[in-house]
Amino acid sequence: MLLENFHPQSKLITKTTLVEKPHFPAIDAHNHLGEDFGGGWDKRPLSELLDLLDAAGIIRYVDLDGGWGEHLLNAHLDHFKQPAPERFMIFGGVDWSQWPEKGNAFPEWAAGRLRVQKERGAQGLKIWKGFGLHVKDHAGKLVDVDDPRLASIWETAGELGLPVMIHVADPVAFFDPIDETNERWEELGAHPDWAFTSPPFPPFLHIMDGLANLVTRHPNTTFIGAHVGCYAENLAWVAALLDRCPNFFVDISARIGELGRQPYTARRFFLQYADRILFGSDMGPYPEAYRIIYCFLETDDEYFNYNTTPIPMQGRWYIYGISLPDEVLEKIYFRNAERILLNNG
Numbered sequence: 001m002l003l004e005n006f007h008p009q010s011k012l013i014t015k016t017t018l019v020e021k022p023h024f025p026a027i028d029a030h031n032h033l034g035e036d037f038g039g040g041w042d043k044r045p046l047s048e049l050l051d052l053l054d055a056a057g058i059i060r061y062v063d064l065d066g067g068w069g070e071h072l073l074n075a076h077l078d079h080f081k082q083p084a085p086e087r088f089m090i091f092g093g094v095d096w097s098q099w100p101e102k103g104n105a106f107p108e109w110a111a112g113r114l115r116v117q118k119e120r121g122a123q124g125l126k127i128w129k130g131f132g133l134h135v136k137d138h139a140g141k142l143v144d145v146d147d148p149r150l151a152s153i154w155e156t157a158g159e160l161g162l163p164v165m166i167h168v169a170d171p172v173a174f175f176d177p178i179d180e181t182n183e184r185w186e187e188l189g190a191h192p193d194w195a196f197t198s199p200p201f202p203p204f205l206h207i208m209d210g211l212a213n214l215v216t217r218h219p220n221t222t223f224i225g226a227h228v229g230c231y232a233e234n235l236a237w238v239a240a241l242l243d244r245c246p247n248f249f250v251d252i253s254a255r256i257g258e259l260g261r262q263p264y265t266a267r268r269f270f271l272q273y274a275d276r277i278l279f280g281s282d283m284g285p286y287p288e289a290y291r292i293i294y295c296f297l298e299t300d301d302e303y304f305n306y307n308t309t310p311i312p313m314q315g316r317w318y319i320y321g322i323s324l325p326d327e328v329l330e331k332i333y334f335r336n337a338e339r340i341l342l343n344n345g
């Protein structure tokens, strides 16, 4: 039998809890409505999307797919934000592809675009993981995350009160050789383009050092490190940056598989940084995906699948709930997002 055909079923008899709705109304601080994430939501009646969010107990949904083209940003603002302004927040982006053409003027130009995006209604800036892995300057050189030439972009975001949702690097194992010791081997087999084996890519920690420098250098800009500060495998590293930088926050999107396999460390992390963690899914507006996260945060259920697929996608392990107290859940589900996303500018 091949490993891919092995679908073992746990014989544990333990409690399983169905958490249909979050214990508090939730703000999803990290999700998508763009074409690349399926759904085609901009071509379907908005009521279908709102029904799903209602069923999942999501009162507000951050759509990170506003992009940078006028057409795309306007389409998302027109289709989602305008008819239901209290339910959606649309984030814009930086069009790195303009760097070769704009040359040395690129950073100022990109900062100027942020002003235009904000005027149009964007409520934050999303930085995609290509930054640090693929983005090149006009000389064709790979750009570091902490490249000082880009300071005006981050300072402008701070001045405009646009929180910066930043995703750099990716799971640590994506940077390792793809061999029998790689814990994400099956996932990389399914998505070979997700491998950033170093070299030729920069080492994982080089990118993370860049993130730490960036956040430290711009204390007046709010940064939200996507996917548990981009380093869910090492909560001590994330905690150290949170300790050092009051302008740094993290979301928990797409990392329940990491958090839930280190339940003792994760629970301590949530208790200690309850004011700095934002709820997010990254899995689209689907109640069945949300419910797994609710179960992780709210129950002490043991050894359950962290995906909706029979074999969890990130690796063949299961997770444990961390049964957070109400006062922590309330902050993570909505109080922190309210304070950080809504009162920012």
Ligand SMILES: [Zn+2]
Pocket: 030, 031, 032, 064, 282
């Ligand atoms: Zn995402």
